[in-house]
Amino acid sequence: MSGLTTISRTPRATAQADGKVASETLSEIWRALETLTDPEIPVVSLREMGILRDVRGDASQGYEVVITPTYSGCPAMEQIHDDVLATMQQLGHKASVVTQLAPAWTTDWMTTEAHEKLRAYGIAPPLACATSAAHANASGSKTHVLTFAKRTAANQNIACPQCNSDNTTEISHFGSTACKALYKCLACLETFDYFKPY
Amino acid sequence: MAASSHADAAHIDYLLHLADNAVVLGQRNGEWCGHGPVLEEDIAMTNMSLDLIGQARMLYQHAASLVGDGATEDSLAYFRDAHVFRNYTLLELPHHGALVGYAIDNRDYAVTIVRNFLYSSLMLLVWDRLQNSSDTQLAAIAAKSLKEVRYHVRHAGDWLVRFGDGTTESHDKAQAALDHLMPYTQEFWSASDFESGVATNGIGVDITSLRNAWEMQLQDTLSEATLQIPTAGGFITTGKQQVHSEHLTFLLEEMQSLARRHPEGVW
Numbered sequence: 001m002s003g004l005t006t007i008s009r010t011p012r013a014t015a016q017a018d019g020k021v022a023s024e025t026l027s028e029i030w031r032a033l034e035t036l037t038d039p040e041i042p043v044v045s046l047r048e049m050g051i052l053r054d055v056r057g058d059a060s061q062g063y064e065v066v067i068t069p070t071y072s073g074c075p076a077m078e079q080i081h082d083d084v085l086a087t088m089q090q091l092g093h094k095a096s097v098v099t100q101l102a103p104a105w106t107t108d109w110m111t112t113e114a115h116e117k118l119r120a121y122g123i124a125p126p127l128a129c130a131t132s133a134a135h136a137n138a139s140g141s142k143t144h145v146l147t148f149a150k151r152t153a154a155n156q157n158i159a160c161p162q163c164n165s166d167n168t169t170e171i172s173h174f175g176s177t178a179c180k181a182l183y184k185c186l187a188c189l190e191t192f193d194y195f196k197p198y
Numbered sequence: 199m200a201a202s203s204h205a206d207a208a209h210i211d212y213l214l215h216l217a218d219n220a221v222v223l224g225q226r227n228g229e230w231c232g233h234g235p236v237l238e239e240d241i242a243m244t245n246m247s248l249d250l251i252g253q254a255r256m257l258y259q260h261a262a263s264l265v266g267d268g269a270t271e272d273s274l275a276y277f278r279d280a281h282v283f284r285n286y287t288l289l290e291l292p293h294h295g296a297l298v299g300y301a302i303d304n305r306d307y308a309v310t311i312v313r314n315f316l317y318s319s320l321m322l323l324v325w326d327r328l329q330n331s332s333d334t335q336l337a338a339i340a341a342k343s344l345k346e347v348r349y350h351v352r353h354a355g356d357w358l359v360r361f362g363d364g365t366t367e368s369h370d371k372a373q374a375a376l377d378h379l380m381p382y383t384q385e386f387w388s389a390s391d392f393e394s395g396v397a398t399n400g401i402g403v404d405i406t407s408l409r410n411a412w413e414m415q416l417q418d419t420l421s422e423a424t425l426q427i428p429t430a431g432g433f434i435t436t437g438k439q440q441v442h443s444e445h446l447t448f449l450l451e452e453m454q455s456l457a458r459r460h461p462e463g464v465w
Contacts, residue, residue: 069252071346072252072255072339073247073248073250073251101335101341103341171238173352173356174349178249178346
């Protein structure tokens with residue numbers, strides 16, 4: 001038992017060595033945080049999701065890691081908070097996590113890599129918020145009411161992440177989590193999650 | 199000094215009003231968890247409750263920072279009694295039509311949907327205006343909540359059209375729910391001291407100024423749903439001024455009992 005604990009401790013001391021340039025330490029922190037993923041979508045990193053906003057401070061004062069919540073009630077935020085702190089602790093840094101509300105998180109902050117990874121994972125990535133709003137207005141209603149003729153999503157270009165067909169339809173506005181809607185592909189008949197523009 | 203503490207009190211009451219609205223409706227709609235009419239709706243309703251409870255948490259956290267004195271989001275949500283809550287009476291009503299006090303009935307999804315529609319249509323306008331609040335934290339919360347309430351309005355509006363323009367039975371149930379709930383919306387437009395207080399100093403919105411826009415939104419959806427807007431009249435409820443219906447105590451009892459029985463509990 002005691003043998004196991006000593007093994008993991010030794011390399012940490014050098015990581016904190018004083019001679020290190022501040023920017024090197026910062027990029028080391030970013031690299032370490034890059035391994036953290038959204039607990040709900042384990043293929044996309046917090047940075048790619050736009051949740052991880054900033055790292056500031058220095059070794060003597062300690063670091064502040066700035067994260068921003070996705071949905072108000074997103075239950076993953078506490079996990080993310082804990083994951084960030086644990087990572088900073090592993091690096092041997094004094095750190096706190098700051099949750100910043102403004103500017104409000106938007107799916108537009110997701111990187112192109114994130115979109116690709118989502119698609120590969122089986123989740124259709126979000127349309128840009130402006131595009132989505134334009135579609136809502138084009139459908140002619142101020143309150144976004146849908147008509148219940150079987151409406152395909154083809155005019156919204158929500159492509160099936162499995163077969164890439166545009167011939168898809170919305171089953172439910174709310175899918176496995178608040179941030180996703182449930183869609184069905186009418187070509188390959190698979191259901192899939194669509195990450196809603198937010 | 200007196201003037202500024204009076205202004206602070208209105209500010210705190212306003213934040214608590216917004217927070218209590220969100221937490222009470224979130225808790226009420228959470229009753230559908232595991233009992234939704236179809237699986238997708240079960241999930242939709244609980245996801246929207248999650249949004250509301252998340253909004254309530256941010257608002258309570260912010261209010262707690264102004265209240266001071268060791269207040270936390272938990273003390274405000276779990277350790278205040280019904281007679282100090284400031285939510286609209288509309289939001290505490292059970293999911294069925296008017297009954298005598300001791301009667302129980304099955305939940306009626308039409309009541310749930312109509313209430314969500316009436317309230318989210320209002321909040322769509324309120325959050326939009328509050329993005330410009332002079333309280334920057336409230337403005338930040340509003341910007342997030344606005345994104346969420348857009349989906350809530352869309353959800354409720356879709357179902358309202360489906361019910362109203364559906365079968366005779368679904369139409370009648372939706373109309374009955376609307377007739378039952380509409381009088382409670384009069385409370386939106388009756389002025390209260392704390393609302394007037396925050397409207398004048400730029401923290402809050404002058405809620406009465408939103409009435410026309412709200413009614414136009416209603417008109418749009420309800421005419422598509424082939425439903426008649428009843429004339430709201432009669433008694434004006436006073437939940438936001440801390441005088442509630444008999445239903446709030448039961449709702450809070452269920453929500454608060456765990457925290458009160460195990461005040462230091464963590465998991």
